[in-house]
Amino acid sequence: MLIRLAIFSAVSIALLGSAAVQAQDAYPSRPITMIVAFPPGGVADKNARPTSAAIEKVLGQPVTITNRPGAGGAVGNAVVAHAKPDGYTIGMLLSSVSVIPAADELFNRKPAYTLDELRTIALISADPMILIVAAKSNWKSVKDLVDDIKKKPGQYSFSSSGIYGALHMPMEMFFHAAGGLKLRHVPTKGGAPALRQLLGEHVDFTAGGPAAIGPHIRSGKLRPLASWGENRHPAYPKVPTFRELGYDIVYYIWAGMFAPAGTPDSVIKVLRDATRTAVASAEFKKAMKNLNSPIVYKDAPEFHKYWRDDATRLAAIVKMVGKVETK
Amino acid sequence: MGETLDGLLLGFSIALQPSILVYAFVGCILGTLVGMMPGLGPLAGISLLLPATFGLNPIIAMVVLGGVYYGAMYGGSTTSILMRIPGEAASVMTCIDGYAMTQNGRAGPALAIAAIGSFFAGTFGVLGLMLLAPTLAAWALAFGAPEFTALLMMGLFILAYMSGGSMLKTLSMAGLGLLLGMIGIDQMSGFTRFTYGLVELGDGISIVPVAVGLFGVSEILLTAGQEEPPKVQKPKLRELIPSREDFRLSVGPIGRGSLLGFLIGVIPGSAHIISSFVSYGLERRLSKHPERFGNGAIEGVAGPESANNAASSGAFVPMLALGIPTSPITAVMIAAIMVHGIEPGPLLIVDQPELFWGFVASMYVGNVVLLILNLPMVGLFVNLLRIPYAYLYPCILAFCIVGCFSVNNSMMDVWIMLIMGAVGYGLRKFDYDLAPVALGLVLSPMLEISLGQSLAMSAGDYTIFIERPIATTMFALGLVLFGFAIKPLIFKGKKDWRSKVGLEGE
Numbered sequence: 035m036l037i038r039l040a041i042f043s044a045v046s047i048a049l050l051g052s053a054a055v056q057a058q059d060a061y062p063s064r065p066i067t068m069i070v071a072f073p074p075g076g077v078a079d080k081n082a083r084p085t086s087a088a089i090e091k092v093l094g095q096p097v098t099i100t101n102r103p104g105a106g107g108a109v110g111n112a113v114v115a116h117a118k119p120d121g122y123t124i125g126m127l128l129s130s131v132s133v134i135p136a137a138d139e140l141f142n143r144k145p146a147y148t149l150d151e152l153r154t155i156a157l158i159s160a161d162p163m164i165l166i167v168a169a170k171s172n173w174k175s176v177k178d179l180v181d182d183i184k185k186k187p188g189q190y191s192f193s194s195s196g197i198y199g200a201l202h203m204p205m206e207m208f209f210h211a212a213g214g215l216k217l218r219h220v221p222t223k224g225g226a227p228a229l230r231q232l233l234g235e236h237v238d239f240t241a242g243g244p245a246a247i248g249p250h251i252r253s254g255k256l257r258p259l260a261s262w263g264e265n266r267h268p269a270y271p272k273v274p275t276f277r278e279l280g281y282d283i284v285y286y287i288w289a290g291m292f293a294p295a296g297t298p299d300s301v302i303k304v305l306r307d308a309t310r311t312a313v314a315s316a317e318f319k320k321a322m323k324n325l326n327s328p329i330v331y332k333d334a335p336e337f338h339k340y341w342r343d344d345a346t347r348l349a350a351i352v353k354m355v356g357k358v359e360t361k
Numbered sequence: 362m363g364e365t366l367d368g369l370l371l372g373f374s375i376a377l378q379p380s381i382l383v384y385a386f387v388g389c390i391l392g393t394l395v396g397m398m399p400g401l402g403p404l405a406g407i408s409l410l411l412p413a414t415f416g417l418n419p420i421i422a423m424v425v426l427g428g429v430y431y432g433a434m435y436g437g438s439t440t441s442i443l444m445r446i447p448g449e450a451a452s453v454m455t456c457i458d459g460y461a462m463t464q465n466g467r468a469g470p471a472l473a474i475a476a477i478g479s480f481f482a483g484t485f486g487v488l489g490l491m492l493l494a495p496t497l498a499a500w501a502l503a504f505g506a507p508e509f510t511a512l513l514m515m516g517l518f519i520l521a522y523m524s525g526g527s528m529l530k531t532l533s534m535a536g537l538g539l540l541l542g543m544i545g546i547d548q549m550s551g552f553t554r555f556t557y558g559l560v561e562l563g564d565g566i567s568i569v570p571v572a573v574g575l576f577g578v579s580e581i582l583l584t585a586g587q588e589e590p591p592k593v594q595k596p597k598l599r600e601l602i603p604s605r606e607d608f609r610l611s612v613g614p615i616g617r618g619s620l621l622g623f624l625i626g627v628i629p630g631s632a633h634i635i636s637s638f639v640s641y642g643l644e645r646r647l648s649k650h651p652e653r654f655g656n657g658a659i660e661g662v663a664g665p666e667s668a669n670n671a672a673s674s675g676a677f678v679p680m681l682a683l684g685i686p687t688s689p690i691t692a693v694m695i696a697a698i699m700v701h702g703i704e705p706g707p708l709l710i711v712d713q714p715e716l717f718w719g720f721v722a723s724m725y726v727g728n729v730v731l732l733i734l735n736l737p738m739v740g741l742f743v744n745l746l747r748i749p750y751a752y753l754y755p756c757i758l759a760f761c762i763v764g765c766f767s768v769n770n771s772m773m774d775v776w777i778m779l780i781m782g783a784v785g786y787g788l789r790k791f792d793y794d795l796a797p798v799a800l801g802l803v804l805s806p807m808l809e810i811s812l813g814q815s816l817a818m819s820a821g822d823y824t825i826f827i828e829r830p831i832a833t834t835m836f837a838l839g840l841v842l843f844g845f846a847i848k849p850l851i852f853k854g855k856k857d858w859r860s861k862v863g864l865e866g867e
Contacts, residue, residue, distance in 0.1 A: 074696065218817055234502035236506065323702070
């Protein structure tokens with residue numbers, strides 16, 4: 035509370051002080067707020083903390099993190115999309131940023147925000163999902179699993195972090211690529227509870243990020259079968275990619291920095307340059323290594339293309355999965 | 362056993378180092394303050410402090426955050442007892458009898474028993490954590506969706522024991538709570554319900570603003586509506602200490618609350634809130650004089666306060682033994698050690714004995730610190746009641762607003778709190794009990810998703826609930842409880858205590 039109060043007072047004093055001279059000052063002349071659409075400790079937050087720390091050193095202005103969790107990231111994403119486009123509000127958003135508008139469209143809802151309301155600054159990290167089963171199960175390969183599921187359609191179950199969520203999407207890609215597998219879907223409220231479902235043997239398989247599943251693989255509880263990566267993951271050199279196995283599917287959970295669409299190019303350039311310098315710093319690299327978060331840096335134009343390709347693919351899957359009741 | 366002792370010695374050699382001791386102290390004080398702030402609970406407290414721990418070493422980070430966590434569980438009771446404002450969601454039950462005790466001029470004993478009960482429960486919890494972590498962790502994993510459904514159904518049956526007034530009013534309030542819990546995105550299908558296009562309502566209405574509004578704000582409004590200002594209390598020192606009779610009545614509730622709270626705390630989910638509700642229901646059921654509940658029964662403070670503190674230790678079991686967070690709070694703590702490159706997981710105890718045992722030992726130390734900190738403060742806190750209401754209440758209202766806002770940085774939560782304050786005011790004017798609303802709101806989203814998950818696991822087959830031993834046992838228990846609850850409705854001749862004390866008008 036005191037910390038929050040101190041930050042709050044610092045920010046308000048800075049705001050008041052800078053309001054008068056803002057017009058002639060070069061960006062950034064006051065602290066920048068980085069919105070994180072998930073609670074502290076989550077993937078987005080863990081990426082945002084070292085990034086903001088590294089950027090504020092380059093820019094010479096504080097970059098404070100504000101967590102705005104809610105509705106699977108929709109609340110925080112909308113805050114970034116609708117912020118004043120002056121570069122003082124940016125966001126560290128996850129790949130789910132592309133799925134929410136697609137789900138809103140599916141349900142004919144007033145969209146919380148649209149993708150056109152955001153523009154890219156830089157991609158910070160990306161991690162592929164890995165398919166895991168219990169180590170004591172008979173499934174040694176994806177083929178074993180697919181064969182069994184085909185023998186008993188609708189009998190096996192998988193857990194996810196939530197419907198249309200970061201674990202549900204890659205699973206549906208897999209089921210579709212394997213010729214329309216039928217499964218029981220047990221949605222939960224996050225990656226950790228989804229993993230717990232598998233560890234407690236309440237479901238047959240799930241997916242997880244390399245860092246989260248690592249300890250359970252090493253302790254002999256879980257077995258990885260395949261990864262959704264483009265290439266084999268360095269921590270799991272023996273685990274094949276789905277591409278190698280003949281399924282043309284790729285899925286990464288990524289974290290990237292965004293600004294409201296109307297942010298001027300000059301401001302975006304400052305942020306891009308600062309981020310480029312920041313991600314190259316030794317301090318940032320060490321922090322990200324500690325967090326098991328692989329740095330995958332892409333500058334705005336490249337990231338924009340990457341993001342839009344990803345979004346198109348995900349929107350198609352959301353459409354294909356459709357609403358639950360219509361199944 | 363020898364291994365445990367060695368470990369514990371190692372732990373104390375770390376936890377008693379002056380630098381770590383200072384941090385444990387700071388964590389406990391911060392936690393107590395956070396817990397006392399209306400709306401700011403342990404989760405908000407440790408989330409706000411998380412970034413500040415990045416610069417510390419991982420053991421100190423865990424010790425500070427742990428201190429904040431159980432400190433907040435202690436502190437949450439203070440405002441509940443003195444002002445009927447739940448400092449955090451798990452203190453809702455403490456409001457009822459704790460505040461009634463304050464109105465009877467017995468705030469001192471209530472605060473003292475809350476602190477003592479918390480101390481025993483906390484220490485019991487650490488013992489359990491230390492000795493049984495690996496065993497219990499396996500049990501926690503076995504606790505899947507069907508088991509959770511059964512536990513929550515038991516929680517629902519307990520609703521019937523929650524209030525002293527008419528059953529109809531209790532159940533209608535529980536219904537209101539359950540309906541409020543339906544707001545938001547349906548986890549099974551992704552549909553949004555009753556959000557009226559407001560994105561912020563996607564996750565539903567959270568318990569914190571509702572509890573603060575229903576209990577705290579409504580109390581402030583009711584006081585403002587009185588013709589004469591309430592008399593400012595001037596407690597005497599002699600009245601601060603619990604009597605022999607108070608201790609005698611509290612021993613059972615503290616013991617049962619500790620055991621129950623620890624076991625429920627181990628279960629994944631936001632179980633510490635439920636633990637206090639279950640404990641309250643249990644104590645009322647077991648009491649020879651249930652009519653005292655709601656009017657200042659010390660058991661109604663001792664039980665729930667012990668339960669929620671034991672539950673906070675229990676929550677560390679799956680986190681430390683398996684590296685799996687079972688609640689948002691433990692998730693933040695895991696993040697705090699991951700920042701330092703330590704991998705939480707089943708091998709944590711083996712790979713990082715200093716961290717594990719240092720943390721366990723610091724929890725013993727922390728509980729002692731909190732007791733030393735809180736008992737002498739009882740006098741100080743009680744003296745807050747000397748402040749005239751005209752100054753005290755506007756300040757409290759301001760704290761409520763700031764506290765609710767800072768949990769999620771959300772104005773929506775502030776509006777919910779204010780609206781719930783008005784709703785609570787109206788309902789209390791008509792003599793409705795508000796605790797069932799809070800319990801209904803906590804239970805319904807959890808019950809809904811776990812029922813959905815269970816049926817997803819079985820492809821819609823309800824027999825899943827009778828095929829699993831833990832779930833079946835709990836359902837059977839729940840049915841027995843339910844039978845007790847409806848007995849007076851079926852056997853009109855045998856009146857239950859409600860009619861004995863003339864509460865149920867017939």
